[in-house]
Amino acid sequence: NAGVMQNPRHLVRRRGQEARLRCSPMKGHSHVYWYRQLPEEGLKFMVYLQKENIIDESGMPKERFSAEFPKEGPSILRIQQVVRGDSAAYFCASTPGQGANTGELFFGEGSRLTVL
Amino acid sequence: AQKITQTQPGMFVQEKEAVTLDCTYDTSDPSYGLFWYKQPSSGEMIFLIYQGSYDQQNATEGRYSLNFQKARKSANLVISASQLGDSAMYFCAMRERGGGGNKLTFGTGTQLKVEL
Numbered sequence: 122n123a124g125v126m127q128n129p130r131h132l133v134r135r136r137g138q139e140a141r142l143r144c145s146p147m148k149g150h151s152h153v154y155w156y157r158q159l160p161e162e163g164l165k166f167m168v169y170l171q172k173e174n175i176i177d178e179s180g181m182p183k184e185r186f187s188a189e190f191p192k193e194g195p196s197i198l199r200i201q202q203v204v205r206g207d208s209a210a211y212f213c214a215s216t217p218g219q220g221a222n223t224g225e226l227f228f229g230e231g232s233r234l235t236v237l
Numbered sequence: 238a239q240k241i242t243q244t245q246p247g248m249f250v251q252e253k254e255a256v257t258l259d260c261t262y263d264t265s266d267p268s269y270g271l272f273w274y275k276q277p278s279s280g281e282m283i284f285l286i287y288q289g290s291y292d293q294q295n296a297t298e299g300r301y302s303l304n305f306q307k308a309r310k311s312a313n314l315v316i317s318a319s320q321l322g323d324s325a326m327y328f329c330a331m332r333e334r335g336g337g338g339n340k341l342t343f344g345t346g347t348q349l350k351v352e353l
Contacts, residue, residue: 151337162344163328164282176338200332216339224270224332224339228282 123148126195126214127229135237140207142199142232146215153196154226155188158210167211170196205234210234240264241329241344248349250319257304258314258347260329268334272341273303273310277325285327288312319351 134140141181146153156164167174170190175189181188185203190196200207211235214226242261250256262271271306273285288296288303304313317324326348330341 122299142326154338154340156343163345164330166340166342169338169340177340210280216283225272225284225287226339227284228274230279230281233280 125150125213125215125227125229127211128232128233129232131233131235133235133237134203136204137202140192140203140234140236142198142211142213143195143201143233144198144213144215146196146213147227150215150217150227152216153190154214154216155196155198156212156214158212158231160209164212166189167198200234203234208234208236240342241331243329243344243345243347245277246312246345248347249352250349251318251352252321253318255315255317256319256349258316258327258329258349260312260314260344262310262311262312262329262331264333268335269331271303271305272330273301273312273314273327274330274343275323275325275330276346282328296338316349320349321353324349324351 125147133148155167157167158164167170168188169177170182173192185201187199210231213229217218244337247349255275269290271288275283275285286298286301286303290307295305300317302315326346328346332341
């Protein structure tokens with residue numbers, strides 16, 4: 122019973138490169154959330170997606186960041202032209218859907234992006 | 238105003254003692270949920286306990302209990318009989334019904350160290 126799978130676990134990029142982070146939700150889950158955790162801080166919401174739809178992107182920076190959750194395959198968080206300030210841990214979480222159980226988010230182990 | 242406030246950046250407790258981690262919240266939504274997550278040094282986010290705003294009794298899960306004081310808008314986590322493995326970062330989080338799906342807002346966390 123695989124949990125939320127994120128890859129890569131660690132990613133190093135130089136300034137100006139692109140970073141792609143992938144998230145496969147738990148089996149049976151159709152809702153995905155991305156969070157960012159800067160060093161020594163709590164998690165900040167970025168975006169909430171369902172299959173083929175972005176439901177809430179209120180936490181996404183306006184430029185360089187995008188997310189998708191296609192009909193087939195994992196959810197992707199894409200960061201173009203990375204800068205040092207993008208260095209953080211990016212967590213993906215999934216739920217079966219709205220109103221399911223307590224609404225607990227099941228988190229992946231995170232992807233740690235380091236921008237040189 | 239902060240939606241979730243954790244005023245204790247760090248806490249120490251002796252093994253086998255109980256410890257309380259503070260959390261206060263701010264919302265005008267009558268229906269909300271409160272969560273506690275544990276983040277050990279390995280980085281993953283582990284769900285501990287949930288309290289719904291309409292729940293009459295305080296939530297308990299093994300050694301974890303949530304001291305829910307609705308009028309004071311506090312949701313403190315109590316860990317009884319602390320163990321060395323409890324050393325970790327602890328995050329309080331809130332879900333508001335008016336928010337998107339199961340989007341959670343996190344506090345800044347409390348670093349707990351359990352000592353012999």
